[in-house]
Amino acid sequence: AKEQGRNNYQFFKQEMNDKVVERLSVENGLRQALARQEFILHFQPKIHFKTGLITGAEALIRWQHPDRGLLHPQQFIKIAEDSGFIIPIGQWMLKTACQQAKDWQHEGLRPIPVSVNISAVEFRHDGLVNNIRNTLAETEIEAKYLEIELTESTLVQDAKSTMITLHALKAIGVKIAIDDFGTGYSSLSNLRQFPIDTLKIDQSFVRDMINDDDDALIVSAIIGLGNNLNFKVSAEGVETQKQLAFLQAERCEEGQGYYFNPPVDAVAFATLLGTNHAA
Ligand code: C2E
Ligand code: CA
Ligand code: CA
Ligand code: CA
Numbered sequence: 001a002k003e004q005g006r007n008n009y010q011f012f013k014q015e016m017n018d019k020v021v022e023r024l025s026v027e028n029g030l031r032q033a034l035a036r037q038e039f040i041l042h043f044q045p046k047i048h049f050k051t052g053l054i055t056g057a058e059a060l061i062r063w064q065h066p067d068r069g070l071l072h073p074q075q076f077i078k079i080a081e082d083s084g085f086i087i088p089i090g091q092w093m094l095k096t097a098c099q100q101a102k103d104w105q106h107e108g109l110r111p112i113p114v115s116v117n118i119s120a121v122e123f124r125h126d127g128l129v130n131n132i133r134n135t136l137a138e139t140e141i142e143a144k145y146l147e148i149e150l151t152e153s154t155l156v157q158d159a160k161s162t163m164i165t166l167h168a169l170k171a172i173g174v175k176i177a178i179d180d181f182g183t184g185y186s187s188l189s190n191l192r193q194f195p196i197d198t199l200k201i202d203q204s205f206v207r208d209m210i211n212d213d214d215d216a217l218i219v220s221a222i223i224g225l226g227n228n229l230n231f232k233v234s235a236e237g238v239e240t241q242k243q244l245a246f247l248q249a250e251r252c253e254e255g256q257g258y259y260f261n262p263p264v265d266a267v268a269f270a271t272l273l274g275t276n277h278a279a
Helices: 002-033 077-083 086-106 128-139 159-172 203-208 213-228 241-249 266-274
Strands: 039-048 054-065 069-071 114-117 146-151 175-181 198-201 232-235
Touching: 002 054, 002 077, 039 086, 039 266, 054 086, 054 266, 077 086, 086 114, 086 128, 086 146, 086 266, 128 146, 128 159, 159 175, 198 203, 198 213, 203 213, 213 232, 213 241
Parallel strands: 054 114, 114 146, 146 175, 175 198, 198 232
Antiparallel strands: 039 054, 054 069
């Protein structure tokens, strides 16, 4: 038994070491990734269910790692947040997304809002509001064509400062969506006081709602709540016709997911938008 314990310990220690090494290597990479222009944005269309029209583009970051290939955010965003690199990465992200929206408009494409994910670390950072204001001015994007996505967990962290920042953003004129909605909604009893535009139903509920009555109930409740409070309700992770039919029957207005399109690069997105007409 003693030997066994020792082996377990060795195994555990090795696993810890691997994690630390992985973490350090990602951190080192992040340090240089911006300078080397290794980040790119992919865009996923948001689709108006009734008409099939594209109503927006969610910008999602990717890291073209020199050795490891295309990395998705779950492989580096947490480390970027913990190390503080999320601030310059987020600034790059915002600017690039706005610039891209402007480029599409210059190409003669129908103007649509671009949505940018802002993590809690960025939301609590003093420079956020000014950075957004400056970026809009610099890229000459009208504020209404920028949407900020904040997760529900970000919003519930510090109610007072959250409200101040939200109102400052609202005053600029950007749109505000609550991402991953439903994962902690009991604490948002004062939802109507939030100056927000959209609720995005978390994809975990959408995924299971066809087979799980609890999830179906939660989805219906969120849509009902959102419609009553005059928020737009958007569903994430729509993968099947059945899910779409359920959402439409419940009066959800729009959504995104592999059923329509996966996130694609800017060129492919322009093609999607250019060929997108009312059904
Ligand atoms: P999120 O904001 O909830 O984004 C939705 C995620 O679901 C995206 O993953 C998207 O590719 C994926 N997805 C879209 N449709 C479907 C579907 O039909 N089925 C399934 N299973 N998944 C679908 P992605 O791009 O890997 O992003 C993961 C998370 O990383 C995002 O979750 C967001 O929280 C974060 N993130 C992405 N880009 C940024 C960024 O620039 N800054 C910050 N702070 N966070 C970001
Ligand atoms: Ca999002
Ligand atoms: Ca989400
Ligand atoms: Ca479930």
